Amino acid sequence: MVHDRQRDVDIFPRAPTREQWAAMSREERERVVESLPAEVTWEEMPMSEGDLHTEAKSRAVDALRGYFKAPRRRAYVSAELPIYYPGERRFAPDLLVVLDVEPHLRGKWVVSHEGKGLDWVMEVHVGGDRKKAAEDNVRRYARLGILEYFIYDRARARLEAYRLPSPDAREYVRMEPKQGRYFSEVLELQLQLEGARLRFWAGNALLLETEEMTDRLREMLSREQRRLAELQDERERLEARGK
Template sequence: MTPAERERLLVGILESLSDPRSAMAEGRPHQKAKGRAIDMLTLHFGSTGRVIYLAEELAVLYPGEDVFVPDILAVLDVPQPEDDPRMAWVVAEEGRGLSLVLKVLHQGDRNKDLVANVERYARLRIPEYFVYDRLRQQVHGYRLPGPDAPRYQRIVPQMGRYSSAVLGLDLAVSGGKLQFFYGMAELFGSADLIDRLQGMMSDLETRAEQAQAQAEQAMLGLREALLAALEMRGRPCPEPVRARVLSCQEPAMLHRWLMRAMSESSLDDVFAE
């Protein structure tokens, strides 16, 4: 494709997308669910090193087809560029079609997403298509049973999870949100990780405070034991000595003084440096 042809193609794509009927806005709930999903997937595949291209609301053009804009698309074996220059996924130019489409349905056209697109994506040989019905808290999964199959088969959930062969993950609704699972492990997005880290920090601070309280209690016990040992051996405890014991912040020194108080006869011997 020549630069001029590509420019004309992109102009046509942008013109088709300028029609508000072609892209119905579904509001903030839709945007948040979609953003969270691609965030989890991006973090997961970035950490595993698996080569997969992910994009959000990227225009897609198949030969002889109208442009469509999936919420999230995935293409296997295509690297994820750090700074993606693509303005559209043009199948004729890329040399391959999509591997998966994920739709977040909130208040959009249910017939389009659950009927028309099921037929269309199967005809385009997109191996998997998932719909997260946010309003009804359901997942719908579809998969081509073979590369030449004319229509999708519904993915049957196992224990509430819908398996994606393309992603190597399971999808499910958990806690009122779309969730991905890698084996038994739940994937987390950036916000989830921040919340977990904050929780861990809070827990560590609580444990540190508890440890400090226990240490202070132990120090108090050592001081009281030392003063009691001095009194039991009949040694008067002058106020300067008592003040020295009560102000000491070194457990090892308090322990050493206590051991001496059990055997030494004079205060000088007990508190000798």
């Protein structure tokens, strides 16, 4: 039996509208939030695009979480988290950032419950439907009031960026890079592609990923061990001369 796709989408769980939420008691709201699933179906999101897609997302999340972990503005960073806007079809962007909220672990983001929507979203592409990201999501994310939207096309080594010209605007303007970098007003970071790899910059400082920081610490430790060994050798030579 062939199902109508639009009808299937309409029966997926949605958060209450603003009017419905306002009419609920605290206990009713808690029950609703608890009942909303912490996952989306394959019908609602693109199929997995393999290791290149997964790696690109994990690297970006790692860099951003490391950046916001330092004593600075609070931010929640996540990937593929189910998002529930009031009365809207749910979605799960590849990456998302919400500012000025507690960065504790979550299974979903319910806008009415959290008190605010997403500030920054990125979709990562290795294959799949680029038209959807470039056209459909640009309209939808702007309508929802998401301040910035980035599209990272790893397969084509291409980065696109969009911004709402004001918090009340509901149509994006396309951002233009300067010297190959896009400046995100939301993140207060610059984004740039090095080959096909996405990098984040805070001014002139490159945001290192955990693996890179581990490699640097390992290199520093190795140098220090070599220095100590050389000092020990020198000490032994001096002691031998004094005998």
